[in-house]
Amino acid sequence: MAAEHEVKLDLHPTVELGDPVSDIEGADVEHVDPVRLRATYFDTADLRLIRAGATVRYRPEADSDPWQVKHPIGDADTDGIVRDERAYPGNDEGPPAAVTSAVAALTRGAPLVPVATLLTERTRVRVHADGQVAVEVTDDDVEAHVDGRLVARFRELEVEGDHDRIRREVVDRLVDAGASRSGNRPKLVRALGPAAEAPPDLVVPELPTPSTRVPVVDVVSRAMLVDLDRMIRFDPGTRLGEDVEALHQMRVATRRLRTTLRTYRPVLDREWADSLRDDLRPLAAALGAVRDLDVLVARVETDLAALDPADAVAGPELCALLQLRRDRARGVLLEQLEGPGYGELLDRLLAAATTPRVLEPDAPAGPTLAPLVRQAWKGVRRAVAAGDDQPADDQHPDDHLHDVRLRTKRLRYAADAVQPALGQPAADLSRAAGRVQDVLGAWQDAVVAIEMFRTLRDEVDPGVAYLLGVLAARAGRRRDRAAGRWPAAWRRLRRHRKRI
Template sequence: MDLRTVRERLGEPVEQTRQAGVPGQVHATLDRRLRDLLDHDPGTRDGSDPEDLHQMRVAVRRMRSVLGENKASLDPEWTDELRAELGSLGRALGPVRDLDVLIERFRAHIAELPEPDQRPARALVTRLTRRRGSARRRMLAALDAPSYPALLARLVDTVNAGVPARQEKKKAKPAKPVTPKDVLARPHRKLRRAVEALGPEPADEDLHALRIKVKKLRYGTEMIRATAGKPAKRAVRAAAELQDILGEHQDACVAEEEIRAFLPNADPAAAFAVGRIAEREEAGRRAARDAWHPAWLRLDEATRALLR
């Protein structure tokens, strides 16, 4: 099934879902994110603008996250199968996007180095660009595989027919309007407990795990933003701020790992230049460590206001 056929089958955007309760919110979210995915598919294949791949990957992650966080209200077997298929697509897109981020990051650092250091430092970018070429070939092969159009067809069927809700043994009561507690209480509780478990100097991997929990809370808040009004918008902004800080920390950690892998085989000029980049990354990592907890307090306050 090509993209044109997918769009013809998809029809008009869902303005008012036919489903009530949490399944209705999930239905509307899948509709929006599927359209995002389709919008950025051509650009991802073309490769001229890295933002297309970024937005396509974000669409996949948001669909997978909203399904996982609301599994209690959905058909569990259907949810697990669809999340697994989305996970496979996300893993195909991820390596190229991660390398895009690193390459852009190092190029920005190199542009700020003294002129004599710029040329030897580019050896680091050349190394990453070769890896990106291999990762991109694997990504395109995944997009051309039969599993990808099969996933699109499944998503289209879901958007057209509605999300399969969990079947209750007892007679189901009429669905009530979705409240922030229905969507946000669980991810907020898990995030708060994770923060409380951290020591004064959290390990890098613990802060990365925290960022994943922040994203889940943010995606849930975005799902109800249209109905929850300004408090939800404030919570989304606070989540985005914390996510960005933790993302900067993670990017700096990954960059430092790449530098450590590069240095043993680098010539002296390249090693010196890239060492200066490492100093910048260490400074950025430390700044993010200083900033994340105040940002968490702002997010916690904004989310608590929604849950009152």
């Protein structure tokens, strides 16, 4: 996706701007021929996209694909709004499948329909610096039509570009010339009015001042909404597959949500919580399968670069094999995301997070949830003790670390969720558990790599099999180093055992 950083300004239709950007230091100005644009915007009937800050429009132009999708990055402020923008091919017969997929997490299966048409007379000025366009200033006279009726006329300036100094100087000059700051409202919001300015379906409450008396339902709801919001925000990037971090973040969100439902099950309607966890399991598994291969591919590429060339001869063949497996896993994931059940799942999760089924919703969260965090802590201690009692002839002396890692993850997520009630002690516990997770995550990545290399050995020719053995040995050393770091991480975590 391409990032779009823009500042919107209002300007009265009768104001003559003159040429306020003509003498900016280190910049040249290019005047572009005026154009007339016709853009049809699509949204759900209840405007789920624009209320969440996203837009879908059809605007045919000679130099770009006609369908555009914009997703917000952060909130609008006086320095403008930043959005991810992507263009798609298509025609005027309706949004193509790629467009509906890009916003599926926001529409949740509701169809996209035309909601407004904007006719724009546009003049443009491009400000160049160092041979490149630093910012582009557009002066738009807009007519907005809804259901065939003219509903609004307005004039708007947009200053778009990533050159912060020049963008800010241009904005200041335009304000001095008579423009006013508009609050960075998109054109579609101005066309549709109050309905487009209503809150989005999913709103994550601000983290309140910690209080043990906050109702437990508020704590559980916020914890679920945080994770669901994260799932939805990283859904578009996960579908595109261009940035492995997007998939990683979406996977983390699904795992955290399932863990929250598990950890706080004693205060929830158990059947309700277990049903949601079951609903999430296939998606979490599909995300995990791709993520494990992303990590493995990156690790193999790093290891191959460090090997003697004679040992890495079969590297391209192995990388192709791993990439094939990743593509297959990604295909399974996309089937999950594109299936009709995905929108229904998000609807259920949104309803559940907004009004979770808490047995005693008004009970004070501190005394109600703190025992569950302590129970999660005891789970970590039991897993550690089980490793201490592990027979010496087991397959590997650190096999118990897998269980320790899972239970530490639950402890961390439990501490995160209860911060509105317990404040800093919960935040400190979360950070300490996170450091243990980092150590055991490195251990787990090595273990997964070793197991994958073992399963592949019988499927490949001798040259690749030899390379797998070399890589497995390197992974074994990483596993052992991480296991060696574990005792110190555990000692640091134990210091927090009596603070909640």
